[in-house]
Amino acid sequence: MALLEVQNLEIAxxxxxxxxPVVQSVSFSVDDNETLGIVGESGCGKSLTALAxxxxxxxxxxxxxxxxxxxxxxxxxxLSERERRxxxxxxxxxxxxxxxxxxNPVYRIGDQIIENIRxxxxxxxxxxxxxxxxxxxxxxxxxxxERVDSFPHQMSGGQRQRVMIAMALSCDPKLLxxxxxxxxxxxxxxxxxxxxxxxxxxxxxxAIILISHDLGVISETSNKVAVMYRGRVAEAAETESxxxxxxxxxxxxxxxxxxxxxxxVDWLEAIPGRVPTLEEELTGCAFHPRCASATExxxxxxxxxTEFKHGHSVQCHFPGKVAP
Amino acid sequence: xxxxxxxxxxxxxRRLATLGFLWLVMIAVAAIAAPLIAPFDxxxxxxxxxxxxxxxxxxxxxxxxxxxxFSRAVYGARMTVIIGTGSVVVALLAGGLIGMVSxxxxxxxxxxxxxxxxxxxxxxxxxxxxxxxxxERSVFNTILVIGIVYATxxxxxxxxxxxxxxxxxxxxxxxxxxVGNLSILFRHILPNLVxxxxxxxxxxxxxxxxxxxxxxxxxxxxxxxxxxxxxxLSEERIYVTRxxxxxxxxxxxxxxxxxxxxxxxxALRDSIDPRFKDDISGV
Amino acid sequence: MLAYTxxxxxxxxxxxxxxxxxxxxxxHLIPGDPAAILLGDTATPxxxxxxxxxxxxxxxLYIQYFIWLSNVLKGDLGxxxxxxxxxxxxxxxGAETSILLASMTMIWIILIGLPIxxxxxxxxxxxxxxxxxxxxxxxxxxxxxxxGLYLIMIFSVTLGWFPSSGFPSLSDHGGITNLxxxxxxxxxxxAPNTALIIRLVRASMLDVSREDHxxxxxxxxxxxxxxxxxxxxxxxxxxxxxxxxxxxxxxxSEAVVTETVFSLPGIGRLVVQSILRRDYPxxxxxxxxxxxxxxxxxxxxxxxxxxxxxxxxxx
Numbered sequence: 076m077a078l079l080e081v082q083n084l085e086i087a088x089x090x091x092x093x094x095x096p097v098v099q100s101v102s103f104s105v106d107d108n109e110t111l112g113i114v115g116e117s118g119c120g121k122s123l124t125a126l127a128x129x130x131x132x133x134x135x136x137x138x139x140x141x142x143x144x145x146x147x148x149x150x151x152x153x154l155s156e157r158e159r160r161x162x163x164x165x166x167x168x169x170x171x172x173x174x175x176x177x178x179n180p181v182y183r184i185g186d187q188i189i190e191n192i193r194x195x196x197x198x199x200x201x202x203x204x205x206x207x208x209x210x211x212x213x214x215x216x217x218x219x220x221e222r223v224d225s226f227p228h229q230m231s232g233g234q235r236q237r238v239m240i241a242m243a244l245s246c247d248p249k250l251l252x253x254x255x256x257x258x259x260x261x262x263x264x265x266x267x268x269x270x271x272x273x274x275x276x277x278x279x280x281x282a283i284i285l286i287s288h289d290l291g292v293i294s295e296t297s298n299k300v301a302v303m304y305r306g307r308v309a310e311a312a313e314t315e316s317x318x319x320x321x322x323x324x325x326x327x328x329x330x331x332x333x334x335x336x337x338x339x340v341d342w343l344e345a346i347p348g349r350v351p352t353l354e355e356e357l358t359g360c361a362f363h364p365r366c367a368s369a370t371e372x373x374x375x376x377x378x379x380x381t382e383f384k385h386g387h388s389v390q391c392h393f394p395g396k397v398a399p
Numbered sequence: 400x401x402x403x404x405x406x407x408x409x410x411x412x413r414r415l416a417t418l419g420f421l422w423l424v425m426i427a428v429a430a431i432a433a434p435l436i437a438p439f440d441x442x443x444x445x446x447x448x449x450x451x452x453x454x455x456x457x458x459x460x461x462x463x464x465x466x467x468x469f470s471r472a473v474y475g476a477r478m479t480v481i482i483g484t485g486s487v488v489v490a491l492l493a494g495g496l497i498g499m500v501s502x503x504x505x506x507x508x509x510x511x512x513x514x515x516x517x518x519x520x521x522x523x524x525x526x527x528x529x530x531x532x533x534x535e536r537s538v539f540n541t542i543l544v545i546g547i548v549y550a551t552x553x554x555x556x557x558x559x560x561x562x563x564x565x566x567x568x569x570x571x572x573x574x575x576x577x578v579g580n581l582s583i584l585f586r587h588i589l590p591n592l593v594x595x596x597x598x599x600x601x602x603x604x605x606x607x608x609x610x611x612x613x614x615x616x617x618x619x620x621x622x623x624x625x626x627x628x629x630x631x632l633s634e635e636r637i638y639v640t641r642x643x644x645x646x647x648x649x650x651x652x653x654x655x656x657x658x659x660x661x662x663x664x665x666a667l668r669d670s671i672d673p674r675f676k677d678d679i680s681g682v
Numbered sequence: 683m684l685a686y687t688x689x690x691x692x693x694x695x696x697x698x699x700x701x702x703x704x705x706x707x708x709x710h711l712i713p714g715d716p717a718a719i720l721l722g723d724t725a726t727p728x729x730x731x732x733x734x735x736x737x738x739x740x741x742x743l744y745i746q747y748f749i750w751l752s753n754v755l756k757g758d759l760g761x762x763x764x765x766x767x768x769x770x771x772x773x774x775x776g777a778e779t780s781i782l783l784a785s786m787t788m789i790w791i792i793l794i795g796l797p798i799x800x801x802x803x804x805x806x807x808x809x810x811x812x813x814x815x816x817x818x819x820x821x822x823x824x825x826x827x828x829x830g831l832y833l834i835m836i837f838s839v840t841l842g843w844f845p846s847s848g849f850p851s852l853s854d855h856g857g858i859t860n861l862x863x864x865x866x867x868x869x870x871x872x873a874p875n876t877a878l879i880i881r882l883v884r885a886s887m888l889d890v891s892r893e894d895h896x897x898x899x900x901x902x903x904x905x906x907x908x909x910x911x912x913x914x915x916x917x918x919x920x921x922x923x924x925x926x927x928x929x930x931x932x933x934x935s936e937a938v939v940t941e942t943v944f945s946l947p948g949i950g951r952l953v954v955q956s957i958l959r960r961d962y963p964x965x966x967x968x969x970x971x972x973x974x975x976x977x978x979x980x981x982x983x984x985x986x987x988x989x990x991x992x993x994x995x996x997x
Binding site (some may be wrong): 415443513514516517518519520522523524525528529531533605609611613616617618619629632634639640643646650653654657658661662665 | 698700820822823824825826827835839898924931932936957969976
Binding site (some may be wrong): 129177341 | 895916
């Protein structure tokens with residue numbers, strides 16, 4: 076049994092008295108030392124899936140309407156609020172897309188990390204502070220014993236994201252969820268932060284869910300990839316086998332729209348159309364309006380999840396049979 | 400048509416605000432048709448029928464001059480509308496002009512806004528009192544004083560909002576196509592500020608009622624013979640133990656009207672451009 | 683911090699000077715001979731002539747201003763027509779009442795306004811929130827003098843629990859228990875201001891709760907109450923604190939009505955009575971004192987602001 080197992084997860088947002096499904100029968104698993112990359116355009120449901128796993132959907136109009144999330148042998152959806160909180164920031168931690176705004180501007184960064192540590196571990200303030208200095212040097216912040224007393228506005232975006240990583244790792248979590256951790260950063264800093272995460276994973280054995288819209292980032296860092304489109308997992312496989320042979324036309328479209336540095340491509344292909352909005356009623360495969368090879372079948376019937384190759388699943392009526 | 404949609408959106412699902420709006424419509428009707436609604440002359444003194452209890456024919460009883468309280472209350476609605484509208488007009492015209500011009504012509508604006516800052520160092524009621532000392536008691540002067548007091552805040556608010564709009568692309572576009580400064584200010588920028596101004600106006604209207612009532616109470620507002628709700632409270636307050644109804648009716652009328660105006664302002668504020676929401680100063 | 687304080691003090695000076703010019707001009711805006719206005723109707727022509735030369739009324743306006751300003755800086759605000767005493771000591775006699783009233787009112791505003799505001803924000807969208815925020819708006823719509831009159835009717839006249847008017851000094855017989863005279867007035871004055879603070883706390887907390895760092899705080903597994911107080915309220919306090927200073931400063935002048943209703947010997951009532959008595963030196967003096975006080979308190983708030991928001995001190 077894997078560390079995290081998400082099965083048939085259904086999430087809906089309630090608007091004007093109606094429940095609109097935003098995530099439908101999503102399943103995946105992550106184990107220790109593994110990195111699962113979830114990739115997709117904005118609005119595909121990847122962030123909501125992450126928030127659902129973390130338990131941060133409370134207080135919003137978004138509800139989990141079905142499925143199960145099992146973590147470390149526990150069924151997360153049946154736990155009490157209190158039990159849920161004892162896991163958050165402890166065995167399971169999350170870092171967010173916006174390093175500039177994700178830290179509270181009025182507290183020193185050290186105190187914000189200390190708060191996380193002392194929430195879950197019996198430690199004196201002095202002990203926790205020593206631990207924070209240790210964590211800050213672990214995430215390669217220079218002068219950690221001085222920076223511990225800095226306010227967030229005194230740091231750069233990259234440094235703040237390192238602080239967020241230090242905070243997330245402060246209680247040695249088994250699972251780290253990173254929602255677009257590098258999107259808001261400069262390209263040079265992006266690489267450093269990703270390397271840092273990979274490095275920490277080898278040291279601590281943490282399982283990571285990395286969410287990104289950037290297939291390049293995912294391919295470099297993940298062992299497994301799940302491609303999401305309009306609330307469903309379009310294609311999922313080990314990273315190598317996925318890139319060996321793309322089964323879903325959407326994944327191919329994502330790949331073709333990516334610039335490759337050392338190739339001679341003169342132009343980039345965009346996927347035609349846009350992700351249909353939630354209000355738009357859609358029959359059949361959600362991707363058919365944008366798919367070049369869509370047939371009558373695609374218009375009427377939702378494709379079932381099928382095994383394309385061993386360990387490579389896809390939701391498409393004609394897997395792999397798309398024009399390159 | 401556009402205005403109807405705006406109102407509909409603002410009041411959808413807000414029962415209290417809708418009731419407030421209806422109440423204000425009633426006040427407006429009473430103000431316009433006061434001579435038709437009031438059964439008696441609000442100024443007619445009746446030495447025999449002094450301090451009569453509420454009943455027939457004096458619905459709200461009579462005051463210590465024997466004047467019909469209900470008729471005075473109806474005419475009071477007229478004063479409410481006049482004072483409120485007048486103050487709003489003065490505040491928006493004076494403050495609005497200063498604020499918009501200051502934001503657009505920065506050199507002059509720097510000077511003008513410093514002046515506004517200095518005036519804002521005088522707390523609202525104190526400034527009203529100072530101005531009133533220099534003037535005679537009259538309806539016009541009361542409007543003028545309250546209007547000037549709120550002109551300073553209005554200037555600040557419009558200054559901020561105009562600055563925000565000045566950076567917009569459509570203003571640049573207008574500049575590039577050779578439209579004159581004043582035309583940009585009043586034909587391009589002002590129309591975008593109409594709905595936030597409407598919100599600000601409703602809050603000024605509400606504040607103005609309270610300020611006017613306070614001035615009346617201090618004996619520094621409207622001339623004593625004018626039938627306003629504030630004057631009714633002020634004149635009859637020594638009879639509070641003998642004839643409590645004399646204070647209840649005008650008081651409740653003021654509270655309901657100010658509350659309604661605040662509710663309406665609050666509802667409107669939630670449906671305007673979110674960029675301007677924080678600029679509005681209201682309850 | 684010290685440099686910041688000094689800088690803010692320096693920026694205060696031009697505003698203060700400009701305001702003082704307005705206060706100075708006040709007497710000159712009243713039609714008539716300023717010396718006669720300052721001395722009142724009973725003054726003899728000799729007295730008028732003497733004051734006129736003392737104040738330099740035969741000199742150009744700017745010289746008059748400097749004479750007046752240097753007098754003010756020496757603590758000489760003129761002489762009250764009505765009391766025949768120096769204006770400063772007339773104002774001083776009302777200071778105790780005004781300061782105590784404003785302080786007690788502030789205590790109510792904090793004790794009642796903050797918890798209800800926090801409650802309203804944390805129960806956002808529920809009937810509790812609707813009740814409290816509509817209730818606050820209703821309270822802000824009540825004329826203070828009307829509320830005061832009814833509090834007197836109920837608690838003083840009918841129940842006899844509290845005195846209805848006046849305020850003997852704390853140094854008089856009764857000592858600290860004399861504060862009971864200020865209980866009803868402070869509650870009256872607190873009502874609309876508490877309402878405004880409730881609305882402000884609610885609105886600011888709702889704004890903050892949508893910020894990203896609150897999600898980070900929840901992701902730490904903190905109890906919702908701790909998130910509400912330590913992260914949401916603490917950050918909302920930055921905006922609320924500014925309003926507190928503003929309110930405290932405004933209370934001194936808003937107290938005009940309350941002090942009149944409860945016949946309290948404070949500065950506010952002094953203003954009204956002086957206006958009715960045409961005691962211009964006192965009016966001028968009180969305006970000056972209140973404006974200076976208002977600015978000093980606002981400066982203090984600005985400095986407190988820098989302490990509450992670490993981002994400010996760097997600027």
